Amino acid sequence: MSFDIVQAFRDQDWLKETEQKLDRKMRYAAGKAKQVSWIPYTTENRQWKENRIGWWTNGFWPAHMWQMYRMTGDELYREEAIRTEEMLDEALRDFRNLSHDVGFMWLIQSGVRYAMEKNRDSYDRTLYAAHMLASRFNPNGFIRAWNGEGREGWAIVDCMMNLPLLYWASEETGDPRFRQIAMQHADTTLRYFVRPDGSCNHIVIFDANTGEFLDNPGGQGYASGSAWSRGQSWALYGFVLSFLHTGEQRYLDAAKQTANYFISQITDDWIPRCDFRQPDEPALKDNAAGNVAACGLLELARLLPETEGGFYFSAAIRILRAQEASDANWELDDPAIFTRCTSAWHDLPGRHMTMTYGDYFFTEAVNKLRGDSLLFWYPNR
Ligand code: GLY
Numbered sequence: 001m002s003f004d005i006v007q008a009f010r011d012q013d014w015l016k017e018t019e020q021k022l023d024r025k026m027r028y029a030a031g032k033a034k035q036v037s038w039i040p041y042t043t044e045n046r047q048w049k050e051n052r053i054g055w056w057t058n059g060f061w062p063a064h065m066w067q068m069y070r071m072t073g074d075e076l077y078r079e080e081a082i083r084t085e086e087m088l089d090e091a092l093r094d095f096r097n098l099s100h101d102v103g104f105m106w107l108i109q110s111g112v113r114y115a116m117e118k119n120r121d122s123y124d125r126t127l128y129a130a131h132m133l134a135s136r137f138n139p140n141g142f143i144r145a146w147n148g149e150g151r152e153g154w155a156i157v158d159c160m161m162n163l164p165l166l167y168w169a170s171e172e173t174g175d176p177r178f179r180q181i182a183m184q185h186a187d188t189t190l191r192y193f194v195r196p197d198g199s200c201n202h203i204v205i206f207d208a209n210t211g212e213f214l215d216n217p218g219g220q221g222y223a224s225g226s227a228w229s230r231g232q233s234w235a236l237y238g239f240v241l242s243f244l245h246t247g248e249q250r251y252l253d254a255a256k257q258t259a260n261y262f263i264s265q266i267t268d269d270w271i272p273r274c275d276f277r278q279p280d281e282p283a284l285k286d287n288a289a290g291n292v293a294a295c296g297l298l299e300l301a302r303l304l305p306e307t308e309g310g311f312y313f314s315a316a317i318r319i320l321r322a323q324e325a326s327d328a329n330w331e332l333d334d335p336a337i338f339t340r341c342t343s344a345w346h347d348l349p350g351r352h353m354t355m356t357y358g359d360y361f362f363t364e365a366v367n368k369l370r371g372d373s374l375l376f377w378y379p380n381r
Pocket of ligand 1: 220343
């Protein structure tokens with residue numbers, strides 16, 4: 001029998017209290033967002049701040065609104081999700097400036113809306129995004145991550161979280177090509193990104209013509225050969241999702257391997273460092289890595305028998321509760337919640353900032369514990 005995370009979570013008081021805190025805070029945050037004509041990314045001087053419309057995080061805001069709608073049933077959240085889904089059409093039109101991150105941008109909001117409401121425009125947006133992602137495939141076996149001359153052969157571990165968009169497209173259309181691309185990329189990630197100890201490279205550079213391995217720079221982590229914690233969390237959750245969509249045992253094994261590494265590297269405070277191989281000072285943390293990993297660990301726990309699942313479940317709960325107790329701002333003086341997210345180890349202004357996606361994954365985890373069965377990364381399940 002597989003592990004039941006809803007039954008296992010016994011602290012109903014914490015869950016109820018957290019739901020109330022989320023509703024109060026996100027109602028305030030949505031009110032602030034409605035005052036502007038762009039999509040929130042982070043906060044500055046306690047106000048929302050944007051990034052460009054094609055920025056990879058912009059799907060998380062409407063997705064967070066859908067998570068809140070599922071938690072509360074309040075139309076306010078649904079309306080804000082739809083308002084910002086429509087804003088993202090500008091990014092679809094400006095497709096040359098989009099990267100591999102179109103799964104983050106459309107599956108978890110347009111794909112989710114289509115699953116719930118059968119809205120045709122939302123279906124078209126999601127399928128269009130899937131076509132764009134498929135078009136980035138290099139037949140040497142990887143999806144090109146970023147644009148720009150010289151980056152034709154760059155692939156990154158984060159892409160594991162965009163593969164569910166391709167699985168979705170095959171499941172919806174019956175055309176296996178999207179899934180075939182996703183699995184080839186996942187297999188390349190297994191081969192070139194996941195190290196024997198379960199840690200991962202952030203970036204791998206291939207020769208775009210031959211597929212030959214060229215380099216693995218440090219990317220958003222501390223250095224080449226280090227272990228950027230958010231990259232670890234993308235790998236862990238991404239392999240869980242590839243297993244869910246394909247049933248291939250090697251993806252479940254990789255999810256466990258990367259999860260074991262993540263858990264083995266957590267310090268006693270249960271809040272992940274930005275990079276598990278960073279120097280002691282500065283003691284950079286990343287709440288976003290923690291919340292992503294917690295979601296992945298909860299889904300992983302569900303796939304395993306009682307004895308094994310309990311291990312991953314306990315780790316997820318420890319991370320969520322530690323981060324909430326230490327770093328969540330529930331006051332209505334800033335629309336963002338988590339205060340110690342880090343964009344990249346070497347990005348000085350991006351250290352210990354707020355991030356809409358750091359907050360998103362916390363709410364996703366809370367909804368899992370409430371028993372909501374809609375997995376935003378597999379909305380058509
Ligand atoms: N590159 C996506 C991230 O910052 O996690």
